[in-house]
Amino acid sequence: MADSPTEGVKSVARVFDLLELIADAGGDVTLSELSAMAELPLPTIHRLLRTLVSLGYARQLANRRYALGPRLVRLGEVANRQFGQLAKPQLKDLVSRLGETANLATIDGDQVIYVSQAPSPHAMRMFTEVGRRSGLHNTGVGKAILSQFDDEVVRDIVARTGLPKSTEYSIDSVDALLEDLHLSRERGYAIDDNEQEIGVRCYAMTVPGAPVPTAVSVSGPVARVDEAFAERAIPVLREIVQDISAATA
The missing domain is CATH 3.30.450.40 (GAF domain)
Structure with a gap:
């Protein structure tokens, strides 16, 4: 079922929150660190990060940490x-x-x-x-x-x-x-x-x-x-x- 407009807005807000949290952390973080800072469930953060990585706005490093992507x-x-x-x-x-x-x-x-x-x-x-x-x-x-x-x-x-x-x-x-x-x-x-x-x-x-x-x-x-x-x-x-x-x- 597609997100309702309200849910869609929440997802957009969460994406920008994650990007700002990565920036505040110095540019790269682990999934668990993001979960603690964002107070969101790990599956939700993982889903949002996968989307950001696929679009080039985030990237996963060799050590499995997440960093800001080159498209930013x-x-x-x-x-x-x-x-x-x-x-x-x-x-x-x-x-x-x-x-x-x-x-x-x-x-x-x-x-x-x-x-x-x-x-x-x-x-x-x-x-x-x-x-x-x-x-x-x-x-x-x-x-x-x-x-x-x-x-x-x-x-x-x-x-x-x-x-x-x-x-x-x-x-x-x-x-x-x-x-x-x-x-x-x-x-x-x-x-x-x-x-x-x-x-x-x-x-x-x-x-x-x-x-x-x-x-x-x-x-x-x-x-x-x-x-x-x-x-x-x-x-x-x-x-x-x-x-x-x-x-x-």
Whole structure:
């Protein structure tokens, strides 16, 4: 007998719940782990997973764990581009008011991916290609995103990725990173001070209520992006992230 509309909607909701649970678990899980997290019977989860695997939205690994499938990559890339376009007016407004490059980035696995940018009008400016992936621990947007997570989640990410140094100023210990994130939470924004690229300073803030952890940054040469700049920039950043939150709700 075919599912009723109500049952069909429940099945769709359960499928998306499973995909999000796999993502929350770091990308791969066992059937029993999913059953415990989803609070669904094993046969139901197994049936849904078989469908996802057959369509390419999930895959079964050699060790019998289940992981997200390759067909999700295309959906994510298109969604990121659309999300970036939605925020473009706010990024341009940020540049017009502060004169430095503005970026929007979201989390992508254990990295950040830049999904939109409005460049500074200055000849000497910070430039990051849209689509570029960078570390969470040594970028302003990455640290702003990490500041939303519990310390144990941060430790788990570092255990998987390590703390590769981009410059001599990059954070290279988990304790130093957690201390930096604590400061970010207290003041409401993160700072990348020569950590991703020598000569570049960045102030970043999370977008409240974003569908995935997201941050906006304003970046430029340290000669221009100094403490006086920060006093002007932080109130503007707060306004911009609220505007992006409202525009993407």
